[in-house]
Every structure is written in structure tokens, then in C-alpha cells.
Amino acid sequence: MDALAGFGQGIWIALQPLNLAVMVVGVLVGVIAGALPGISFVNAMAIALPFTYFMSPLLAMLFLGGIYVGGVFGGSISSLLVNIPGDPDSLPSCWDGYPITQREGPERSLSIAITASAVGGLFSALLLSFASPPFAKFALSFDQPEFFAATFLGLVSVLAIAKGNLLMSLVSLFTGIVLGSIGTDPLYGVSRLTFGVPILDNGIDFVVVMIGIFAIGEVLDALAARQAAGFAPKHKARMRVLRPRELWALRGSVARGTGIGSVIGIIPGAGAAVGALVAYGIERQVNPRRREFGTGVADGLAAPEASKNATTGTALIPLLTLGIPGSAAAAIMLAALTLHGVQPGPLLYTKSPDMLYAIFASFTLANLFMIVISVLVARGFATLMRADPTIICAFILVFSLVGAFGVRNNIADVYICIAFGILGFYMKRFGFPTAPLVLGVILGPLAEGYFLTSMANYANDLTIFFTRPKSGVLMALAFGFILWALRPELGRLVQRLRR
Amino acid sequence: MPAHAPGRQFRVTRLLRLAGPLAVAVAAGVFSAFYLAPGVDTASMTRGPLGPVVWPKAMLACLLASAAVVFLVRLWQFAKGVPDDVDGGKGEYHEGRGAAAIAVLLAYAWALPIAGFAFSTAVFIAAVLLLGGVRRPRTVVLTAGIGTVALLYVFVKVSLMPLDRGKGAFETATITLYRLLGIY
Structure with missing residues (x-):
């Protein structure tokens, strides 16, 4: 299908009343969850996952995609109004955004943030729509070694962004891979690490792991944390889209942020938080007003805002073209697809182009609806902040456990989910990042499957991953990531040797 | 007691931070040795260098090694009194x-x-x-x-x-x- 015609068809499907309504509800849920400090958009997606059991694959993706797009921006509302980031990716918005709120009022800061976010998100959605089909065509030429190399790249890139947390990320990642290997092996049919428990023969469902770690673990953490001091927005929140003249004045920072975010989104393991931090860091280096950063410079707010939403569309490119989720949000979308029997990968582009283009179109539309919905949520933000978090926590726990039960209608999944919730709570408590564990559970079995079939097809020749051009390039990139991750440690070692 | 003196909770948290990676390393070793596929002759069904337990065994070895390094680093920090990011002393958790x-x-x-x-x-x-x-x-x-x-x-x-x-x-x-x- 021609990309432009496909996109037009996708817009038509996405605008059907039910599809549109589900997407708008998703954006609304995302913006509200993102705006509430302590509930990230990933938490919201994990909690919402059980509600997609009864939807079609397309509706599920529209709903979760809406939460993703809305949630990434939603965190900025609390950053700009009360100087508390709703999500980690909204932290850079506090640095220059909150001083703008204090100096010029919230309308100015919120308007810059929503306009920059919408521009970044729209560009990223269009990239997803028009760049991913050729990439999928290219991926059709992949054989097992290339898929293994791509999965390996996804696994190691988790480490590349683990700044200062490398060892703990490794422990988390290997724990996830080991947990992913529980059950019957893909080639010989031997049960491994099942301890004689029959339900473990089918392995641990990664949906249950995600709900446990991201939803229950977070709620336990919120319940155990000491009550934060009461806070309420001092300002009446209003926002609007910037006028063309105002946007033109920020064109450099918005363009740089959008470009950086779009590239970072494609990299497996990176995400909105990395995109926002890198965009702010680069803007601080190149902007003519760099010395004033931190005091309320509009460019210092526009760049990270554009960047974090620019990661949303391109983050789906590795998921939809290769079937490899590069982030926790993409992993939840993978879960929604696999729950409905849809296997993402290059073949999806030939088998279900209508559904794919509707997803692409909905991402584009979601960025437009995000503007309207964010205006409403920002106005009601003071009321939102008065809601007792304990009540929200209680219902999130019930929704999560019912969601885990719904995976296989088996109470054992509820117990497994609780176990992972407790594990997630203690991992957070002791500084172990949880995202590498979840990606290990998802990517580990894929990597093992591709590795074993590569070995079976290529006479157990381990060099096959390096001698085939495409897999060789991917493996070189993977080792590049490892070196990048080890750079600070290697630098310290070299300094010591010089002394 | 000085305002910044580590309390009992702080010490317990630091000990737990030491015990955690050690427990993971020991568990990885025990699982690798005894629980991978008990009662199954995996060696006889292995074709070439790879068998059904090679992948989990390799991953358990990696887990053991990484957890052991975390434990040793923390032990060194504990012995030297190097401050770490333990949050127990700050009272952020109930x-x-x-x-x-x-x-x-x-x-x-x-x-x-x-x-x-x-x-x-x-x-x-x-x-x-x-x-x-x-x-x-x-x-x-x-x-x-x-x-x-x-x-x-x-x-x-x-x-x-x-x-x-x-x-x-x-x-x-x-x-x-x-x-x-x-x-x-």
C-alpha cells in the first residue's frame, strides 16, 4: 500500500466514532495520570492493560497509544504549576519552566510546553507513518542471526543509558533474562527452573511481570513513602497554543528538541526521559542565552518538551518493524498486541496494513487532541491534586490484580503478580532499576529462540553473527553501546593508570 | 546523638543492601547447580555444543558474577565507611x-x-x-x-x-x- 494512501485510509479509520472516543479517553487518562506526581504514564499503561482484553487489537493500541502520548506531556503540568515533575521525563521542564511560571504566570509556561510538545509529537508520528514501512521492507530480508543481533542490541542498549547504575542494571537485566527462561525451552521441550510447578511450564507471562513491577510495586512504594508536605498550585492554570510569531521565536530550540527526540526514540532502551535530558543538555551548550539557563529561558523549556514527545512515535518503529520493544511503554504495547494474537514484525506490514496505518494516524491525531485535553486538565488541576492518593492506590491495586487474573483466568497469576510487585517495591527501595528486568523477561526468550535456531540452521557456527553483513553491523552497534556504557568506568581506570 | 549520626534503621538498610546482592548471587549458583532441569539427562539430547540448559546456565552465571561484583563493591564501601545513596537514614520510607x-x-x-x-x-x-x-x-x-x-x-x-x-x-x-x- 502506498504510504500516503495508507495514511489517508488510517485517518479515516481512526476518525470512526468508537475509535476516536477510545483514543480521546486514552489521551485524557494519560494526561491526568501524567499530571499526578507518583503515577507515571508507564504505570497508567500497565494499569490500563487489563481493560484492553475486551477490545480489538486496534482499539487496544489506540487506547494505550493515547495514554502514552497524553502521559508523556501530562507530567509537565505538575512540573510547571507546582515544581514537582509528574514523571521523570518532566524533570528538565522544572528547571526553566517553573521560573517562567513564577515570573510570567502559568499561561506562558504551559503554552510553550504544550505547543513544543505537540510539534515534537506530530513530527514523530509522521516519521513513524512514513519511515517505518521502508524500514519494515528492509527488515523482511532478516534471517535468524539478524533477529538475534537486533534483540542483542535491544538488550545491551538498556545498559548504555544506565548512567552510574551499570552494575545494578546488569543484575536487573540478568534477573529478567533468567526469569524469562523459566518454562519449557523453545527447541528441546525440556522444563527448566519450574520446581515441579505445572503452571510454570508455560513460563512467566511478561504481562503479569509488568503489572506487578510497574503498578503494584509503585503503589506499595507510594504507600510506604512518608507523606509529602501538602502542596497546591498557587496559580490559576490556563494555556493556549502559541501564536505563529511566538513559535517562530522558539524555532531553533523546538527543531533541535524534535530532531534529538526523534532519533533517541528509535534507540531501544532510551525513551522520553533520556530524550528530554539530552535535549536540555544540548540546548544548554548551543543556545545563545545558555548562560541564563535555569532562570526561566523559554528555549530551555521548549527543547526538552519537544524532545520528549518526539520520542513517542519513533519509539514504536523497532517494536512494529522488528517486534522488539525498546522501552517499557513499547513493551506494554507489545503485550497488548500479543494478548490479541498479533505478532509485531515486518510481516505485519503486509498482513494488516489497515490496522498499522490506523495506529500511525491515531498517533498523529492524539497529539492534536492532547492540546485540547491538556487545557481542560490544567484548569482542573487544583481539584485533581485534592484527591486522596490512598483511594487511588487502593483501586489501582484491585485493577492490577484483576488484570493479572484476566491474563489466563488463573489465580496463580495473581500470586505471581504480587510476588513481582513486592520484588519491584524492594528493587526501587534499594536502587535497582526495574525497566531492565522487564525488558530482560521480554527480550530474553526472544534472544534465546533466535540464538538456538541460528545455531541449528548454521551448523553451530558462532561467527555467523559477525560474518553476515547486517547482523555484523547490528553486533558492532551493540558492542559500541557496551563501550559507551563502560566509558565512565574506563575513563576512571585510565586516569588512575596515568597517576 | 548528633543530628547526622546513622540511626538503627540506617544501619539495617545498609546491611540489607549488602545482603540483597549476596542472596541473589548465592541463589543463582544454587539454581544453576541443582534446579535447572532436575532428573532430565540434558547432555544426551544436546546437539553440538548447545543444549536445553546452556542459555539459562549462561545467564545464571552472568547474574552470579554481576551480583557478586555489586556485593563486593558495597562491602568495600561498607568497610571504608564510604557514604552511599542509602535512603533509610533520611526517613523517606515508613x-x-x-x-x-x-x-x-x-x-x-x-x-x-x-x-x-x-x-x-x-x-x-x-x-x-x-x-x-x-x-x-x-x-x-x-x-x-x-x-x-x-x-x-x-x-x-x-x-x-x-x-x-x-x-x-x-x-x-x-x-x-x-x-x-x-x-x-
């Missing part, structure tokens, strides 16, 4: 409430098949509210009651999920409640 939340969660999971979803959920929501500091009886009762009814409508009536009705008297009571609500 240890008792964390443990109580886990206990309530486990009790809910235990009660689900016995008391059924409806009754155990109502009690669970009330328990979480009390744990979180909500003290007004009317708020607790109304939130737990109305919330449970709303959840029953969503999951039983709309989503047709086969949620547990409990055993014996609880099952009878759940069915009666479902009939009263018009969802059975």
Missing part, C-alpha cells in the same frame, strides 16, 4: 507501613478464593484506606462499598470475567449480592 501494605496484599490474595472477590475486595479497600491514614468511618465504608459495587459491574457484568465467588457461605452470599445488583 518501614512499618510498607510491611503492613505487603501483609494486606498477601491477605487479600489468600482470601480471594475463600471469601470471593466481592467481600474480600470490600475489606481490602477499607484496609488500604485505613493503612493510608483515612480515618473517617463514613469515607472508608462508602468508598469500599460503592467502589466494590462499581468494580463488580465493570468486571462481572460488563467484562464477564469469571471472578471467584468464594466457598460455602461466602459463595451463597456472593450470588445473593449479584442477584440484588442484577448482575447474575
Whole structure:
């Protein structure tokens, strides 16, 4: 299908009343969850996952995609109004955004943030729509070694962004891979690490792991944390889209942020938080007003805002073209697809182009609806902040456990989910990042499957991953990531040797 | 005691941070040696250098190595008195409430098949509210009651999920409640 015609068809499907309504509800849920400090958009997606059991694959993706797009921006509302980031990716918005709120009022800061976010998100959605089909065509030429190399790249890139947390990320990642290997092996049919428990023969469902770690673990953490001091927005929140003249004045920072975010989104393991931090860091280096950063410079707010939403569309490119989720949000979308029997990968582009283009179109539309919905949520933000978090926590726990039960209608999944919730709570408590564990559970079995079939097809020749051009390039990139991750440690070692 | 002197909770947290990676390393070693595929002759079914337990064994070895390094680094920090990012001393966590939340969660999971979803959920929501500091009886009762009814409508009536009705008297009571609500 021609990309432009496909996109037009996708817009038509996405605008059907039910599809549109589900997407708008998703954006609304995302913006509200993102705006509430302590509930990230990933938490919201994990909690919402059980509600997609009864939807079609397309509706599920529209709903979760809406939460993703809305949630990434939603965190900025609390950053700009009360100087508390709703999500980690909204932290850079506090640095220059909150001083703008204090100096010029919230309308100015919120308007810059929503306009920059919408521009970044729209560009990223269009990239997803028009760049991913050729990439999928290219991926059709992949054989097992290339898929293994791509999965390996996804696994190691988790480490590349683990700044200062490398060892703990490794422990988390290997724990996830080991947990992913529980059950019957893909080639010989031997049960491994099942301890004689029959339900473990089918392995641990990664949906249950995600709900446990991201939803229950977070709620336990919120319940155990000491009550934060009461806070309420001092300002009446209003926002609007910037006028063309105002946007033109920020064109450099918005363009740089959008470009950086779009590239970072494609990299497996990176995400909105990395995109926002890198965009702010680069803007601080190149902007003519760099010395004033931190005091309320509009460019210092526009760049990270554009960047974090620019990661949303391109983050789906590795998921939809290769079937490899590069982030926790993409992993939840993978879960929604696999729950409905849809296997993402290059073949999806030939088998279900209508559904794919509707997803692409909905991402584009979601960025437009995000503007309207964010205006409403920002106005009601003071009321939102008065809601007792304990009540929200209680219902999130019930929704999560019912969601885990719904995976296989088996109470054992509820117990497994609780176990992972407790594990997630203690991992957070002791500084172990949880995202590498979840990606290990998802990517580990894929990597093992591709590795074993590569070995079976290529006479157990381990060099096959390096001698085939495409897999060789991917493996070189993977080792590049490892070196990048080890750079600070290697630098310290070299300094010591010089002394 | 000086304002910055490490308290008992701080020391316990640091010891737990040492014990955690050590426990992971030991568990990885034990699982690799004894529990990979007990009773299965994996060597005889292996073709070439690879068999059914090669992948998990390699990953367990990597886990053991990385956890051991974390343990050694923390042990070195502990011995040298190097400050780390232990948060126990800062008082950001209420240890008792964390443990109580886990206990309530486990009790809910235990009660689900016995008391059924409806009754155990109502009690669970009330328990979480009390744990979180909500003290007004009317708020607790109304939130737990109305919330449970709303959840029953969503999951039983709309989503047709086969949620547990409990055993014996609880099952009878759940069915009666479902009939009263018009969802059975």
C-alpha cells in the first residue's frame, strides 16, 4: 500500500466514532495520570492493560497509544504549576519552566510546553507513518542471526543509558533474562527452573511481570513513602497554543528538541526521559542565552518538551518493524498486541496494513487532541491534586490484580503478580532499576529462540553473527553501546593508570 | 546523638543492601547447580555444543558474577565507611507501613478464593484506606462499598470475567449480592 494512501485510509479509520472516543479517553487518562506526581504514564499503561482484553487489537493500541502520548506531556503540568515533575521525563521542564511560571504566570509556561510538545509529537508520528514501512521492507530480508543481533542490541542498549547504575542494571537485566527462561525451552521441550510447578511450564507471562513491577510495586512504594508536605498550585492554570510569531521565536530550540527526540526514540532502551535530558543538555551548550539557563529561558523549556514527545512515535518503529520493544511503554504495547494474537514484525506490514496505518494516524491525531485535553486538565488541576492518593492506590491495586487474573483466568497469576510487585517495591527501595528486568523477561526468550535456531540452521557456527553483513553491523552497534556504557568506568581506570 | 549520626534503621538498610546482592548471587549458583532441569539427562539430547540448559546456565552465571561484583563493591564501601545513596537514614520510607501494605496484599490474595472477590475486595479497600491514614468511618465504608459495587459491574457484568465467588457461605452470599445488583 502506498504510504500516503495508507495514511489517508488510517485517518479515516481512526476518525470512526468508537475509535476516536477510545483514543480521546486514552489521551485524557494519560494526561491526568501524567499530571499526578507518583503515577507515571508507564504505570497508567500497565494499569490500563487489563481493560484492553475486551477490545480489538486496534482499539487496544489506540487506547494505550493515547495514554502514552497524553502521559508523556501530562507530567509537565505538575512540573510547571507546582515544581514537582509528574514523571521523570518532566524533570528538565522544572528547571526553566517553573521560573517562567513564577515570573510570567502559568499561561506562558504551559503554552510553550504544550505547543513544543505537540510539534515534537506530530513530527514523530509522521516519521513513524512514513519511515517505518521502508524500514519494515528492509527488515523482511532478516534471517535468524539478524533477529538475534537486533534483540542483542535491544538488550545491551538498556545498559548504555544506565548512567552510574551499570552494575545494578546488569543484575536487573540478568534477573529478567533468567526469569524469562523459566518454562519449557523453545527447541528441546525440556522444563527448566519450574520446581515441579505445572503452571510454570508455560513460563512467566511478561504481562503479569509488568503489572506487578510497574503498578503494584509503585503503589506499595507510594504507600510506604512518608507523606509529602501538602502542596497546591498557587496559580490559576490556563494555556493556549502559541501564536505563529511566538513559535517562530522558539524555532531553533523546538527543531533541535524534535530532531534529538526523534532519533533517541528509535534507540531501544532510551525513551522520553533520556530524550528530554539530552535535549536540555544540548540546548544548554548551543543556545545563545545558555548562560541564563535555569532562570526561566523559554528555549530551555521548549527543547526538552519537544524532545520528549518526539520520542513517542519513533519509539514504536523497532517494536512494529522488528517486534522488539525498546522501552517499557513499547513493551506494554507489545503485550497488548500479543494478548490479541498479533505478532509485531515486518510481516505485519503486509498482513494488516489497515490496522498499522490506523495506529500511525491515531498517533498523529492524539497529539492534536492532547492540546485540547491538556487545557481542560490544567484548569482542573487544583481539584485533581485534592484527591486522596490512598483511594487511588487502593483501586489501582484491585485493577492490577484483576488484570493479572484476566491474563489466563488463573489465580496463580495473581500470586505471581504480587510476588513481582513486592520484588519491584524492594528493587526501587534499594536502587535497582526495574525497566531492565522487564525488558530482560521480554527480550530474553526472544534472544534465546533466535540464538538456538541460528545455531541449528548454521551448523553451530558462532561467527555467523559477525560474518553476515547486517547482523555484523547490528553486533558492532551493540558492542559500541557496551563501550559507551563502560566509558565512565574506563575513563576512571585510565586516569588512575596515568597517576 | 548528633543530628547526622546513622540511626538503627540506617544501619539495617545498609546491611540489607549488602545482603540483597549476596542472596541473589548465592541463589543463582544454587539454581544453576541443582534446579535447572532436575532428573532430565540434558547432555544426551544436546546437539553440538548447545543444549536445553546452556542459555539459562549462561545467564545464571552472568547474574552470579554481576551480583557478586555489586556485593563486593558495597562491602568495600561498607568497610571504608564510604557514604552511599542509602535512603533509610533520611526517613523517606515508613518501614512499618510498607510491611503492613505487603501483609494486606498477601491477605487479600489468600482470601480471594475463600471469601470471593466481592467481600474480600470490600475489606481490602477499607484496609488500604485505613493503612493510608483515612480515618473517617463514613469515607472508608462508602468508598469500599460503592467502589466494590462499581468494580463488580465493570468486571462481572460488563467484562464477564469469571471472578471467584468464594466457598460455602461466602459463595451463597456472593450470588445473593449479584442477584440484588442484577448482575447474575
